Amino acid sequence: MKIAILGTRGIPNHYGGFEQFAEFFAVYLVEKGHEVYVYNSHNHPHQEKTFKGVHILHCNDPEHKMGTFGQFIYDYNCIMDARTREFDIILQLGYTSNSVWFFLLPKKPVIITNMDGLEWKRTKYSRPVRQFLKFAERLAAVSSDHLVSDSLGIQSYLKRKYGKDSTFIAYGAHPFNSPDAAIPAKYDVEPGQYNMIMARFEPENNLDMVLEGVAQSTDKKTILVVGNHMTKYGEYLKSKFANYANIRFTGGIYNLTDLNSLRYFSNLYFHGHTVGGTNPSLLEAMASQALIAAHSNDFNRGILKENAFYFTSAKQVAELLPTVKKSDNLQKVAQNYEAIVNDYNWEKINGEYLGLFEKVMAAK
Structure with a gap:
């Protein structure tokens, strides 16, 4: 053809x-x-x-x-x-x-x-x-x-x-199974002792909701906010959460080894997207063997099924943070990784x- x-x-x-x-x-x-x-x-x-x-x-x-x-x-x-x-x-x-x-x-x-x-x-x-x-x-x-x-x-x-x-x-997505345990230290965090969210700084990706949940939560783990924050919305978020030392804006991370290892060693990886079909960053998080907490909508549920935690409000994010450990949910992680290998x-x-x-x- x-x-x-x-x-x-x-x-x-x-x-x-x-x-x-x-x-x-x-x-x-x-x-x-x-x-x-x-x-x-x-x-x-x-x-x-x-x-x-x-x-x-x-x-x-x-x-x-x-x-x-x-x-x-x-x-x-x-x-x-x-x-x-x-x-x-x-x-x-x-x-x-x-x-x-x-x-x-x-x-x-x-x-x-x-x-x-x-x-x-x-x-x-x-x-x-x-x-x-x-x-x-x-x-x-x-x-x-x-x-x-x-x-x-x-x-x-x-x-x-x-x-x-x-x-x-x-x-x-490409399955990722060679994490580098030295990578988190480059970003001043320890494996398993931080959370993460990565998205374009746009309202429909619910960064505000997730970070508001972090601010409200009793859990004080660092959350790495990955993405280009040099935008109007990024400036708004940085100003709003300036007093929370555990909310850290890293900027974009384009080194895939770093990015995949950070996702792998995070405790919870938040995916707040509400618009679009199969979101590439969600599949990459699954491929990186992250434990995912996703905004509850048809797009995300259609991919993750029962293998994620879901939220629709800052309050629910705040409740997830102190109660969910990746080490207790390795079956969810494994099933998402298997979906990448077999289906995606x-x-x-x-x-x-x-x-x-x-x-x-x-x-x-």
Whole structure:
């Protein structure tokens, strides 16, 4: 098959979850004998025309000059190029800035769209932007030949909202089983004697709720707050909790050995996300053998099932902290790790996407 992947800033990954998936999946497809093209921003660090056998198509991306609106121009440029290529399948990752150009997509290829999370629920967006994202979601849902949901919650939402079936294919993670016991000391904590939360500093990730619970709790273990806090919301949180010495803002941690070991040796790892499908950071926490306390919602429960503690308020966080020990809950940890190995490993995820491609081409 001749396959194109649109909707990312490009590969190899220098940005986020969709880029990571595009990198793994594109290389996998080439290894299986397919002809694969990935669209890259013109200013992507990788300027070669190929990457591990994948053809790279650089398109002009004015986002660095124009801000968010530049994403629409970049997607337009990618789609216009795709019209000249005679692809069999076009895989679109997300819909926020490409679905408005649906009428320009070439007619010959099968259009498959990964619908991402419920982007219009993100409180970081203004009301007009959220209304636009709802409109963009609808355009993608009704104009694509096939939809992919990366969580069962998104799958049921698309069926309920648009009457559209979608194929459930989750995200992936690499199992981690080589922790370095010296890493916590680099961050001035001891194994098992600290908690952790990692997220983008946005309201829907409930950092405020978790940290308010830490402030209220009788438990005074350090909590490492990992993520870029140099934002308006980050400044608000740092100011609010400035008097709590056990709340420590580390900034982003991008060394994977450090990050995986910190998750592994934490007592409780909090996951407060409420928007989106299969969240990559949640799978990575499971893969790092962390004991997880997650916000109680369909997305998180659909992945963690009974193998986590759940909260919906700061009071519940405060009650969990002094009573839950990782050493008493190793079965939950083991079952989450097993889920990564059996259900969320990249080989299985890639195989499910390829199986979908083969199915839709056979039907065509």
